[in-house]
Amino acid sequence: MQYLPNILFALLLFCGIGFFVINVRKLIRNIQLGRKTDRSDQKGQRWRNMARIALGQSKMVRRPIAGVLHIIVYVGFVIINIEVLEIVIDGLFGTHRALSFMGGFYGFLIGFFEVLALLVLIAVIVFWLRRMVVRIPRFWNKEMKGFPKNDALYILYFEMVLMILFLTMNATDVHFQEANSGNVISQFITPWFQGLNPATVHAIERSAWWLHIVGILIFLNYLYYSKHLHILLAFPNTYYAKLTPKGQFDNLASVTAEVEMMLDPAADPYAVTSEEEADGVPEKFGAEDVFDLDRIQLLNAYTCTECGRCTSVCPANITGKELSPRAIMMKTRDRLEEVGKNIDKNGSFVPDGKGLIDTIKPEEIWACTTCNACVEECPVSIDPLSIILAMRRFQVMEKSAAPQELNAMMTNIENNAAPWQYNQLDRLNWKDEE
Amino acid sequence: MNVPTMAEFMAEGKQPEVLFWVGCAGSFDDRAKKITKAFVKILQKAKVDFAVLGTEEGCSGDPAKRAGNEFLFQMQAMTNIEVMNGYGIKKVVTTCPHCFNTLKNEYPGLGGDYAVMHHTEFLKQLLSEGKITIEGGIYKGKRITFHDPCYLGRANDIYEAPRDLIQKLEVELIEMKRCKRNGLCCGAGGAQMFKEPEKGNKDINVERTEEALDTQSEIIATGCPFCNTMMTDGVKNKNKEATVQVLDVAELIANAQEL
Ligand code: SF4
């Protein structure tokens, strides 16, 4: 019976981590539903970007208040989790503060954690106030109703509770307080428990300890369902982000093959034009569903923190249009999850008669000015514009469903090499006009 | 104006130093043609050895590509590339950031590799080489704000060249609240120029013009024929055309030097 807590702990850890691994595999499987893209170039630059943008949070601080608060929470969160190492050792082997043999250094570490915990607590409270009291508009756009709104709040509550548990655990640890090393913050909480009998104090300490680790495991497993996935995915996402100039849109290779054929009278019209067509499946142009997006775009969707910075700078959104780049990312993720669930249920994807084009509407994609403001702004290097373009390509090349005026513009380009109805032979007339 | 074409150069067995890519707006739009001419005047003053493609030039394909019509884009691109490669062109300058972006970034993958410059970069180079001088002239002491074209700024990270040129005019350059990498689009990009805006509560160009007017500038400078149209319309919408002018950086320089 004596080992019951240890066994219980091991079981808990196993389930917590096991369930997480299952979800991570699902995540990878879903991302691989997208098309392959080659981003194996410029490794040095990619590592540097990851270090600067994900690790160094360089784009977060462009908005200084949120940026600094976020760094506190992020640094605090990562560092305090070193403490989890000790919790795991204690839990598995029935020790108490196994690492305290380090003496003064241990005191220093825990003291540092305590200060961070307090800072995180304060930062998280300020975050809550920004959302709920100051009501910063980007947190209240229409895509932020229901789960997305609650998701953000749950996480804030969660972090508050975890930090309080950590400090309580230290405050009620009699030995730790007696050693009087590292209890920088918790020593001020200890008096609140004075007068309680020692057994109760011990019970509180144990409860805080257990709740802390259970909380962390729940948090870990909540990630997959939450915008908080970004704490992991920001790293690969910034690594794989586009390195070419933002204005450069990819040239579709499948189109190149066909255009070359059209322009070259000697070409063999029956020649196979692309890899996919060699399998007898004609290549689809643009994106109608998540399968037509590439893997980076799907990774983008899972990485999105729903911070709304993109939407807050989008000229279309600012002027009241339907388009919101954040909503583009959220809808992509929702659809990808829907497809994932379909696969979980049926073994492989069974067509459900739906697609990304059913949730991302023409009035959204046609409102985009391709200005790249969203791309520039995103703190984790997401590219909503690339999805908008892929969907335009589908509308135009597969469905011939461009807005009327754009069709007229394109007809002009085809006929007279200008978007307006002017004769190409008049192109140089300006030089003789006054 | 004496504007030589590549065909004429070819006939004489010569090769100009640089091709001036005029673009559709610069060739056909009445307002943009003035920018084209202003730029040509500066080129001539600086004795730059340049030529245009004239009737052999065709739309770069930018609006088609941004509208999602990759076929049409690549048709245009390959047609243009064939012409340019035929003339052995190495260096291109253009007054349109959309053509600039497309030629510089999207043509290489289709076989068209040129050193492409936006005219503000090119002018800055002429200045540092001492081929042109810029003085304030009629603009001296005026308040000017610069609107960053998306396809020059964010798309290609060029923010300083146009500003450096404007500073040379001995003016007071006042930045808008959203400028440089935070610059707000004028509303024309992504083929929006050619369609009515989607349903909303305001036009983007009006939003942007209001911001420009907030700087109390007498001149809104820009470096794109489409931004120029959008901002000019915005100024009209606000009934400010009597007091606020919208001008291209090339026009500012040409006018100041009384070219
Ligand atoms: S690129 Fe499109 S979606 Fe992104 S900010 Fe500009 S208009 Fe909005």
Ligand code: SF4
């Ligand atoms: S795309 Fe980027 S900027 Fe936009 S909401 Fe997601 S994380 Fe924020």
